[in-house]
Each structure stands twice: as C-alpha cells, then as structure tokens.
Amino acid sequence: MQETQRSETFQHRLEQFNPGMVWLDLSNRITALNDIAMQILGPAAEQSLGVKKNGLLGLNVLQLHPERSRNKLSFILDSQDPVGCPLKSPPPVAMMINIPDKVLMIKASKMVGAGGITGTCMVFYDLTDVTTVPSSVNSAQPVPPRRLYKIPVYRKNRVVLIDLNEIIRFQGDGHYTTITTKDDRFLSNLSLTDLESRLDPEIYIRVHRSHIISIQHIVELVRNKDSVSLTMVDNEQSLIPVSRSKVPQIKDLLGIV
Structure with a gap:
C-alpha cells in the first residue's frame, strides 16, 4: 500500500515536469528541440564535443551520450514493432547522459508522415533532483557524478x-x-x-x-x-x-x- 501511494505521488509530480523534446531525422540527427532540451543537452554538447548550444542542430544525438550508453539509446531509437506498426514504441529507459549530474528518463516514438516514417520524437524527463543528492563541490573543480539516493x-x-x-x-x-x-x-x-x-x-x-x-x-x-x-x-x-x-x-x- 505504501509503495502504491509513493508511486502515485511520484506519478503526479512527473505530470508536472516540463519534458525535454527533441526531433530527430531518419539518421538520428537533431532537427529541432525545445528550450528544456536545449538547457540539458547544450552543456553535454559543450563538455563532450566542444560544441556550443547553437551547434546542436545537425548533431547525431548519440554523440551526446557516453559511449557505453550509445547501444542502449540506439536500440530504442531504431526499434521497430514486429507487426510493422510504426506508432508503437519501446518503454521508457533511464539513462545517464554525458554530464556528471544528470539522470534522464527517455521515451522515443517514430513519427509518420504521408510518405511513411519521417524521423523520431524523443521526449525525456530530468529526474536528477528526485534521484540524486546535490553536489557540494565548488564549481571551479571537476564535478563528480551526483550520488544516487x-x-x-x-x-x-x-x-x-x-x-x-x-x-x-x-x-x-x-x-x-x-x-x-x-x-x-x-x-x-x-x-x-x-x-x-x-x-x-x-x-x-x-x-x-x-x-x-x-x-x-x-x-x-x-x-x-x-x-x-x-x-x-x-x-x-x-x-x-x-x-x-x-x-x-x-x-x-x-x-x-
């Protein structure tokens, strides 16, 4: 009962979160994104690739994730429903992106136009504040990964x-x-x-x-x-x-x- 109540409370909080949204083309390159995605993915691009925020467009989204996470993300982006329905998509996954203090829950759905699949819409929720302890390290020092609780x-x-x-x-x-x-x-x-x-x-x-x-x-x-x-x-x-x-x-x- 207690677990159910906690789950329902968190689901309510999740509904209040502003999701990050990223549009990808057929090659998983970023074609558009909202301001929440820009705020989160921008630092990832700068830290790992030396790319400024305005350089995100055209990047393959896999480049913004640690190498060990790319196969996992590639799987959910490229997944096809076995019966051929492009609107069905795999369940969300939790991932660490290439920023030491971020934990994201990601969901990806294929987008269909008049000519068939045109790309992917990737939606994610930043769960960092509800899953990790804030870092106390001075910003001038290298930031270690935030500890999970x-x-x-x-x-x-x-x-x-x-x-x-x-x-x-x-x-x-x-x-x-x-x-x-x-x-x-x-x-x-x-x-x-x-x-x-x-x-x-x-x-x-x-x-x-x-x-x-x-x-x-x-x-x-x-x-x-x-x-x-x-x-x-x-x-x-x-x-x-x-x-x-x-x-x-x-x-x-x-x-x-």
Whole structure:
C-alpha cells in the first residue's frame, strides 16, 4: 500500500515536469528541440564535443551520450514493432547522459508522415533532483557524478523510484541490472558501471564483476575451499560470490581476521 501511494505521488509530480523534446531525422540527427532540451543537452554538447548550444542542430544525438550508453539509446531509437506498426514504441529507459549530474528518463516514438516514417520524437524527463543528492563541490573543480539516493525503474506502465536503503543487491547482465530488495525484484536498464560511480562506496561494494551488494544486508560470510561468498538478507538468502581481490576489503569491513 505504501509503495502504491509513493508511486502515485511520484506519478503526479512527473505530470508536472516540463519534458525535454527533441526531433530527430531518419539518421538520428537533431532537427529541432525545445528550450528544456536545449538547457540539458547544450552543456553535454559543450563538455563532450566542444560544441556550443547553437551547434546542436545537425548533431547525431548519440554523440551526446557516453559511449557505453550509445547501444542502449540506439536500440530504442531504431526499434521497430514486429507487426510493422510504426506508432508503437519501446518503454521508457533511464539513462545517464554525458554530464556528471544528470539522470534522464527517455521515451522515443517514430513519427509518420504521408510518405511513411519521417524521423523520431524523443521526449525525456530530468529526474536528477528526485534521484540524486546535490553536489557540494565548488564549481571551479571537476564535478563528480551526483550520488544516487533513489533508482528510477519502469514497471507496469509507471516510473517507480526505489529507495536505496531498501536495496540489498544489484546483479548486472550487460546493459541491464536486476535490483533486489527484501521482498521484490526490479529490472533496471542502468548498468552496474552506471550505478557504481553514483553509490556510496562505504555502503555499496562491487564484490564481483556482476554484483554490487549493500554491506548493511550481509547475513554471513561463507568460506569454501577455494572461494568466499556472502549470504544476503533477501527472501532467497542469495549467495553472492566475492572476487579474490575483494576478499581482504570485505573481511576488513566485517571485522573478520
């Protein structure tokens, strides 16, 4: 019940957001954009490409995203419905763009004219302020990624924000990540790499190439002959492998000699 109420409250807030809107041609080059998109994408273009705001038109939108995110964005931009309906589009995705302090939820829809598909309309909501802690670094210094305190996921036609303190572990699989809480699982299209740099390193440790865990939710450390694993507090009592290089750090954090 509480989760439903929180979701409904956030959905109401989402309706009040001013979306960024970008028109793309068939080659995913920017042909037009509104002022919200200009404010967000302009700094991305300047920081990553050295392009001024007025130089956004004609740029391939993929260039404004980190290289690791381009395949994901390309997938949603180029997706075609299997039955051939160009008006259907994939669900929104959460993405980090090439600015250290931005988290966007993106939706893309094909646009159809008299001659067929003419391009794509990309709509996005800036979720930065509702998912991250404001940076306290002086603007003259390099700005680190803003730390997450909520994770946006898309579920049952809704954007849901998961509180970090409810998350027991993250399990990565390519561009996607399974988020496990005590009673539930969620699929996020943020990768472990996206998440790792934005989580509190004193609480969330990447113990294996495919796993980040919350040290607050460890039940026990299990030693086998050639390996070490961690039992977590979720309903399945998940057993998470620990890479050899991480074993000393985990033992130190748990006070184990």
